[in-house]
Amino acid sequence: MLGVFSGSIVPPPDELVAAGSRTPSPKITGDALIKRFIESSAGAVSAQVGDEVHLAFTHQKESLLLPRSFAVKDEIFCLFEGALDNLGSLRQQYGLGKSANEVVLVIEAYKALRDRAPYPPSHMVGHLSGSFAFIVYDGSTSTLFVASDQFGKVPLYWGITADGYVAFADDAGLLKGACGKSLASFPQGCFFSTAVGELRSFENPKNKITAVPAEEEEIWGAKYKVEGPAVLLAPK
Numbered sequence: 001m002l003g004v005f006s007g008s009i010v011p012p013p014d015e016l017v018a019a020g021s022r023t024p025s026p027k028i029t030g031d032a033l034i035k036r037f038i039e040s041s042a043g044a045v046s047a048q049v050g051d052e053v054h055l056a057f058t059h060q061k062e063s064l065l066l067p068r069s070f071a072v073k074d075e076i077f078c079l080f081e082g083a084l085d086n087l088g089s090l091r092q093q094y095g096l097g098k099s100a101n102e103v104v105l106v107i108e109a110y111k112a113l114r115d116r117a118p119y120p121p122s123h124m125v126g127h128l129s130g131s132f133a134f135i136v137y138d139g140s141t142s143t144l145f146v147a148s149d150q151f152g153k154v155p156l157y158w159g160i161t162a163d164g165y166v167a168f169a170d171d172a173g174l175l176k177g178a179c180g181k182s183l184a185s186f187p188q189g190c191f192f193s194t195a196v197g198e199l200r201s202f203e204n205p206k207n208k209i210t211a212v213p214a215e216e217e218e219i220w221g222a223k224y225k226v227e228g229p230a231v232l233l234a235p236k
Helices: 014-022 030-040 087-093 102-115 121-126 172-179
Strands: 002-005 045-049 053-057 068-073 076-084 130-138 143-148 157-160 166-169 183-185 190-193 198-201 209-213 222-226
Touching (some): 002 130, 014 157, 014 209, 053 076, 076 102, 198 209
Antiparallel strands (some): 068 076, 209 222
16 A cells, blocks of 8 residues: 655655665655556556545555555545454444444544544554554545554555655555655554654653664664553553
8 A cells, every 4th residue: 555645744754854865865756656556556546635645555465364445435535454353342432334344444433533532542543453554644634644553563664755755655665666765664553643743652652752763784764663661552
């Protein structure tokens, strides 16, 4: 899966900008990245929201245990990869029918967080149990919400393209060819929300996240680390 967002939606993270500046390497634009993905992926499906957002996914080389899915409801776009162990109880919690899958559940959970929930974003993601990574874009508020499970069972990466777009993908090789060293593995157990304005751990929301420059020979420009002792949230 792939999500590409302009700087007006997601300001490029300073640590990834710095990583690319330390070791300049070839990059391509956000549009070229989307084109490359679609041309190289059988049966690719894409959706563009104005000039600022482009989402795409394919079932090519998909794991049977960690499928990819895409849905749109009430201007909320969601790419989801993985499977939730507690999907049944979450359906009941959000008043959904038995046919609702993970991508629909995440959209409803996001809507509840945005419209009604009296708790912080870390609670919404912390209650998801399983293997997952997802990208949610709310077209009504121009808000982005991205998260990865606490064990990083579904790979997720982010980087900066040549024209300053921020890209998220489950394929490191795809972003390496587009973002150069302005690239990092999205930290497990974390979420990024433009409403919050920063990257945070949903397991340990009060702990600071720092970016450490990676070694020259590594694919990454930086590595993220959650500081302090772990205090895990129990899924409900």
